[in-house]
Amino acid sequence: MTKRIEAKFKINRRLGVNLWGRGKSPLARGKETPPGQHGARRKKPSDFGTQLMAKQKLKGYYGNISEKQFRKLYDEAVRRRGDTSENLIGLLERRLDAVVYRMKMAVSPFQARQVINHGHIHVNGKRLNIASYQVKDGDIISVKQKSKDLAIILEAAQSPERDVPDYLEVDHKEMKGTFIRAPKLSDVPYPCQMEPNLVIEFYSR
Numbered sequence: 025m026t027k028r029i030e031a032k033f034k035i036n037r038r039l040g041v042n043l044w045g046r047g048k049s050p051l052a053r054g055k056e057t058p059p060g061q062h063g064a065r066r067k068k069p070s071d072f073g074t075q076l077m078a079k080q081k082l083k084g085y086y087g088n089i090s091e092k093q094f095r096k097l098y099d100e101a102v103r104r105r106g107d108t109s110e111n112l113i114g115l116l117e118r119r120l121d122a123v124v125y126r127m128k129m130a131v132s133p134f135q136a137r138q139v140i141n142h143g144h145i146h147v148n149g150k151r152l153n154i155a156s157y158q159v160k161d162g163d164i165i166s167v168k169q170k171s172k173d174l175a176i177i178l179e180a181a182q183s184p185e186r187d188v189p190d191y192l193e194v195d196h197k198e199m200k201g202t203f204i205r206a207p208k209l210s211d212v213p214y215p216c217q218m219e220p221n222l223v224i225e226f227y228s229r
Contacts (some may be wrong), residue, residue, distance in 0.1 A: 043085050045185065045215025060167055072229075078222035085214070086116055087133035098227050109220040114206035117191075120147065121155040123165055127194045127201045129179045144171040159203045166200035189213055 039064065055134045069077060083094050101111035116122060121136040124145055130136035137155040139145060145152060147159070167177055181196045188194050191211055194201035210221060 041081065041216040043081065043216060072226075075222045075226035075229075079226050080222060081216070082116070082218055082223055085119070085133070085218070086119065086122055087137050087155075089119075089156075092124040096229070098223070108224050110208055112220050112223065113209045113218075115158070115211060117207050117212060118158045118160075118203070119155065120145070120152065120157040120165070123159050123192070123203055126189060126192055128180050128183060128188055128196065129165075129167060129177055129208070131176070131183060134178060135180070139177065144168050144174065144177070148220075154199060161203060161205055163203045164200060164201065166198075170197045179204055185214065 079094075083089055083091075097115045098112060101108050101115055104111045117126070121133055121140055124130050124136040124140060125133045129145070130139050140155045141153055143151055143153050144167060146168055147157070148164050149166075151168065167174075171177065177199070181199070188201075189207065189211060191204050191207040192201055193204060209218070212218075
């Protein structure tokens with residue numbers, strides 16, 4: 025087992041939820057104790073602790089993105105018109121690594137970032153290796169021709185663990201898809217409850 029996989033599982037155990045709904049997660053196997061030799065006792069969290077946990081869950085779900093990147097997305101969500109919580113979810117789902125993951129071109133957000141960084145993904149026919157790139161409505165995301173037979177990409181496309189949401193269109197035979205629109209919170213198929221409103225409260229303190 026790689027250190028990267030161990031780190032992902034540690035995130036699940038620390039937060040007490042199966043973030044990505046994967047059968048390989050320790051929580052899916054009934055191992056619910058936090059990381060550590062004996063596991064830490066869980067105390068009833070304060071309001072600050074609850075808000076912090078909501079932020080850590082959302083950050084962790086999207087490949088444990090950096091605080092700087094996450095704060096930048098929050099600031100943009102505040103700047104835009106409409107509900108800030110919905111804006112934040114829409115911006116997170118527009119990240120190229122999130123889109124590649126949603127289109128089942130990778131089995132996890134971590135792997136999606138790796139696939140992008142290694143140059144296997146094109147946006148509108150041009151290679152793009154920036155995982156944080158904000159995908160626009162109508163953008164076409166595709167796997168590079170020479171990468172279509174990669175085992176990790178084929179495994180992801182054939183995985184029965186999740187479906188492609190309806191704000192995306194995907195042709196797995198051609199290994200390409202279209203970003204239709206930014207989703208609402210209710211459209212996003214999170215395996216566990218996400219509370220972006222608490223994240224907004226955390227940053228608004």
